[in-house]
Amino acid sequence: CYSGVMNASSLMVLYGALVAVAGVIGAVTSGSAISLVSGVIFGALAIVAGFGLRRRNAWARPLGFAVSGFLLLFFASRIAQGQLFPAIIVALLSLLALVVLFRIAPLALPSAEQK
Numbered sequence: 001c002y003s004g005v006m007n008a009s010s011l012m013v014l015y016g017a018l019v020a021v022a023g024v025i026g027a028v029t030s031g032s033a034i035s036l037v038s039g040v041i042f043g044a045l046a047i048v049a050g051f052g053l054r055r056r057n058a059w060a061r062p063l064g065f066a067v068s069g070f071l072l073l074f075f076a077s078r079i080a081q082g083q084l085f086p087a088i089i090v091a092l093l094s095l096l097a098l099v100v101l102f103r104i105a106p107l108a109l110p111s112a113e114q115k
Contacts, residue, residue: 011052019043
């Protein structure tokens with residue numbers, strides 16, 4: 001279904017942009033250069049995964065899973081340490097991205113019959 005692919009793609013692009021913004025927020029609020037660099041890198045990877053889904057590339061779904069899964073685990077550990085902002089926002093967005101990738105993104109890949 002083309003609309004499911006577009007929804008998953010659009011979500012990953014938006015997710016990547018928000019991850020990058022969270023990195024900027026982390027850099028501004030705490031003066032952490034690593035927050036800026038990691039936010040931009042992981043945000044860019046999520047955006048690449050989103051555009052890969054749109055083009056139906058086989059590597060896009062695993063990349064999206066890797067980025068959002070890693071960020072969910074990382075920010076869940078931050079929440080456990082008591083650092084709630086922006087950790088809770090990024091963790092929830094990561095969980096949403098994982099759910100969408102699990103339920104919708106398989107539609108982005110061509111089936112064996114289509115190859």
